[in-house]
Amino acid sequence: xxxxxxxxxxxxxxxxxxxxxxxxxxxxxxxxxxxxxxxxxxxxxxxxxxxxxxxxxxxxxxxxxxxxxxxxxxxxxxxxxxxxxxxxxxxxxxxxxxxxxxxxxxxxxxxxxxxxxxxxxxxxxxxxxxxxxxxxxxxxxxxxxxxxxxxxxxxxxxxxxxxxxxxxxxxxxxxxxxxxxxxx
Amino acid sequence: xxxxxxxxxxxxxxxxxxxxxxxxxxxxxxxxxxxxxxxxxxxxxxxxxxxxxxxxxxxxxxxxxxxxxxxxxxxxxxxxxxxxxxxxxxxxxxxxxxxxxxxxxxxxxxxxxxxxxxxxxxxxxxxxxxxxxxxxxxxxxxxxxxxxxxxxxxxxxxxxxxxxxxxxxxxxxxxxxxxxxxxx
DNA sequence: GTCTATAACCAGATAGAC
DNA sequence: GTCTATCTGGTTATAGAC
Numbered sequence: 001x002x003x004x005x006x007x008x009x010x011x012x013x014x015x016x017x018x019x020x021x022x023x024x025x026x027x028x029x030x031x032x033x034x035x036x037x038x039x040x041x042x043x044x045x046x047x048x049x050x051x052x053x054x055x056x057x058x059x060x061x062x063x064x065x066x067x068x069x070x071x072x073x074x075x076x077x078x079x080x081x082x083x084x085x086x087x088x089x090x091x092x093x094x095x096x097x098x099x100x101x102x103x104x105x106x107x108x109x110x111x112x113x114x115x116x117x118x119x120x121x122x123x124x125x126x127x128x129x130x131x132x133x134x135x136x137x138x139x140x141x142x143x144x145x146x147x148x149x150x151x152x153x154x155x156x157x158x159x160x161x162x163x164x165x166x167x168x169x170x171x172x173x174x175x176x177x178x179x180x181x182x183x184x
Numbered sequence: 185x186x187x188x189x190x191x192x193x194x195x196x197x198x199x200x201x202x203x204x205x206x207x208x209x210x211x212x213x214x215x216x217x218x219x220x221x222x223x224x225x226x227x228x229x230x231x232x233x234x235x236x237x238x239x240x241x242x243x244x245x246x247x248x249x250x251x252x253x254x255x256x257x258x259x260x261x262x263x264x265x266x267x268x269x270x271x272x273x274x275x276x277x278x279x280x281x282x283x284x285x286x287x288x289x290x291x292x293x294x295x296x297x298x299x300x301x302x303x304x305x306x307x308x309x310x311x312x313x314x315x316x317x318x319x320x321x322x323x324x325x326x327x328x329x330x331x332x333x334x335x336x337x338x339x340x341x342x343x344x345x346x347x348x349x350x351x352x353x354x355x356x357x358x359x360x361x362x363x364x365x366x367x368x
Numbered sequence: 369g370t371c372t373a374t375a376a377c378c379a380g381a382t383a384g385a386c
Numbered sequence: 387g388t389c390t391a392t393c394t395g396g397t398t399a400t401a402g403a404c
Contacts, residue, residue, distance in 0.1 A: 021207070021287075023205070023207040023208065024207065099347070100284055101285065101287070103205075103285065103346070113347075138368065140361065140364050140365070140368075141357065141360070141361050141364070143352070143353055143357075143361075144353055144357045144358060144360060144361025144362075144364075145361050145364075145365060147340070147351055147352075147353040147357075147358055147361065148336050148340075148358060148361045148362045148365060149336075150339075151335075151336045151337075151339030151340040151343060151351075151358075152332050152333070152335045152336035152339060153335075153339070154339040154342075154343065155334075155335030155336060155337070155338040155339025155340075155342070156331070156332075156335040156339075158338075158339070158342065159335060159338065162287070163283070167331055167335075168327070168331075169327055169328055169331040173325065173327075173328045173331075174328060174331055174332060174335075176325070176328060177324065177325050177327075177328025177329050177331065177332045178328075178332045180324050180325070180328075180329075181324070181329065181332060181365040181366060182365060184322065184324075
């Protein structure tokens with residue numbers, strides 16, 4: 001059975017990888033943060049390498065995102081749907097932060113993309129198409145609109161969370177404006 | 185007067201910082217790429233430190249972005265305006281790539297934000313307001329709409345250029361859909 | 369499982385000859 | 387301005403005692 005130290009190392013690695021970037025974090029830092037003697041190789045009783053702990057951190061975050069995903073229910077109106085998409089992105093913040101920082105060099109990159117797309121800000125074109133056919137919202141290119149909306153939500157999230165957002169428009173106002181674009 | 189080696193180092197630094205990240209690039213790599221003997225300290229005849237060359241690279245890119253900025257003319261219709269905004273982002277791709285990778289740790293970060301906002305995908309709320317008042321486009325919250333549009337453009341650019349975009353909707357279709365949202 | 373100690377390596381940066 | 391040579395410090399990873 002795995003010891004508790006392993007979890008403390010994982011927690012420290014996640015926090016520091018996200019905030020400082022993988023390259024800037026030394027194994028020594030993780031040992032210190034996990035209550036081990038810094039500079040001792042005690043880390044290596046739990047992980048084979050720094051790369052190995054990164055893979056474990058990513059795998060755990062993917063698992064968390066997948067678990068969360070099953071508890072998502074479809075929204076009635078556009079505004080609620082977009083708010084939930086933003087919430088989903090925030091829930092996956094650590095994963096997104098690592099993806100932004102490390103790029104495609106991350107381990108398990110394909111599953112990361114998949115879980116972000118599935119459980120994240122996926123705006124369903126078919127859903128839009130149905131609403132258009134029903135006459136609830138104006139007729140436009142459903143795939144194009146779905147992409148534009150999805151990108152707007154992702155862009156807002158990134159600006160707000162990562163790029164020191166000088167946006168000046170708060171979440172609620174943003175979501176309302178976006179829904180008004182699609183709905184009228 | 186600066187020698188030509190300095191420029192070769194700057195060019196190499198920009199290319200490698202963008203593609204591999206600052207931390208992954210060794211001074212030795214820059215010397216090799218500039219035609220100097222790798223491992224010799226010849227780099228240090230041109231820059232005081234790695235941090236110093238990063239600052240110089242950033243300053244040069246800011247200058248380029250500012251120079252380009254003065255050649256921007258206002259667009260007549262929404263579709264043209266959004267296409268130009270995407271083009272502006274592509275022109276500033278190296279700066280954006282470094283910002284995405286290195287985050288707020290970049291030197292001259294405030295001027296970077298400013299030049300990105302000024303010359304980039306700035307969607308002017310006042311311009312939207314004027315079109316709404318003139319009855320050219322439907323009445324909505326101008327600031328909210330400007331933010332939603334701007335974030336959509338930025339998000340599309342990031343997805344396309346940096347996150348191995350599995351979007352499936354090309355630029356023209358995206359721009360058209362976005363303009364249709366705002367315009368009708 | 370954790371420690372002390374250390375090996376092996378690599379990166380940033382400097383000295384001094386040419 | 388570039389070279390060879392080197393210093394210094396930090397990082398990954400291992401060995402072996404407890």
